[in-house]
Amino acid sequence: MTTPSPTVPESTGPTAPTADRAAFLLDFDGTLVDIAPTPASVQLEPGFADVLLRLRDRCGGALAIVTGRPIEQIDHFLPGIPTAVAGEHGLTLRRYPDRAEEPVTGAKLPSDWRDRAEELVGRFPGTALEEKKAGLVLHYRGNPEVEETFKSAILSWLSGQDVFEIHPSKMAWEIRLAGINKGNAVEALMEQAPFAGRVPFFVGDDVTDMDGVRAARELGGFGYLIPDDFQTAQAFRAWLTHYAETA
Numbered sequence: 001m002t003t004p005s006p007t008v009p010e011s012t013g014p015t016a017p018t019a020d021r022a023a024f025l026l027d028f029d030g031t032l033v034d035i036a037p038t039p040a041s042v043q044l045e046p047g048f049a050d051v052l053l054r055l056r057d058r059c060g061g062a063l064a065i066v067t068g069r070p071i072e073q074i075d076h077f078l079p080g081i082p083t084a085v086a087g088e089h090g091l092t093l094r095r096y097p098d099r100a101e102e103p104v105t106g107a108k109l110p111s112d113w114r115d116r117a118e119e120l121v122g123r124f125p126g127t128a129l130e131e132k133k134a135g136l137v138l139h140y141r142g143n144p145e146v147e148e149t150f151k152s153a154i155l156s157w158l159s160g161q162d163v164f165e166i167h168p169s170k171m172a173w174e175i176r177l178a179g180i181n182k183g184n185a186v187e188a189l190m191e192q193a194p195f196a197g198r199v200p201f202f203v204g205d206d207v208t209d210m211d212g213v214r215a216a217r218e219l220g221g222f223g224y225l226i227p228d229d230f231q232t233a234q235a236f237r238a239w240l241t242h243y244a245e246t247a
């Protein structure tokens with residue numbers, strides 16, 4: 001009797017330009033890593049760091065992470081994988097791994113909102129405050145019942161101004177600067193080397209990623225969402241693994 005050969009992951013899913021023409025602009029949470037109970041507990045799948053390194057080599061360094069997280073968190077979770085990063089939904093930008101992050105301009109978050117946010121999460125076990133350069137996130141994955149309470153609180157802080165907006169995230173509400181979105185981030189990255197002149201290929205899984213999908217398509221490229229275009233994040237990563245080996 002012969003031993004069955006190991007199965008190769010199915011390469012189903014959308015098509016992409018060949019690697020010599022492509023620029024990869026990829027979301028992090030829910031795309032490159034699975035959603036985890038807390039922001040700190042996400043984990044890269046074993047072997048997936050090598051896939052990203054191979055992909056980066058094959059597309060001439062045109063690999064960017066376009067994320068809601070601060071840039072330093074991406075460096076923490078992807079050590080030794082030099083990528084461009086658009087952080088905090090595009091507020092922060094590092095166009096090339098060995099270049100400095102571009103200076104951030106714009107309004108600062110009113111400090112009393114941070115104080116109120118701290119006070120709020122202190123009252124509800126299982127919730128957490130995540131602070132960003134010009135924003136904050138109220139996480140309620142560990143206490144889903146507070147969703148509406150958190151939303152109403154944020155809406156009351158934001159009333160009477162239009163500099164900051166509330167955005168839904170996965171089991172979280174985020175306050176961020178108006179006008180900042182992943183679409184602008186994709187456009188900004190595509191303006192310069194090593195992305196300029198290539199065909200953008202954007203993949204994400206969340207409401208915030210829809211701007212990235214739109215921008216990539218408007219630039220003549222490809223924008224895909226999980227689960228519409230790839231059933232799961234694992235399916236997308238299996239597709240990307242196959243692509244990095246063959247494209």
Ligand SMILES: O=P(O)(O)OC[C@H]1O[C@H](O[C@H]2O[C@H](CO)[C@@H](O)[C@H](O)[C@H]2O)[C@H](O)[C@@H](O)[C@@H]1O
Nearest residue numbers: 028029035036037038039067068069141170172
């Ligand atoms: O744009 P992304 O890279 O998808 O980042 C979106 C937000 O992701 C993080 O929060 C979410 O993922 C956590 C880990 O899986 C999960 O515990 C949390 O419930 C999710 O909301 C991150 O903490 C945020 O800063 C990002 O904006």
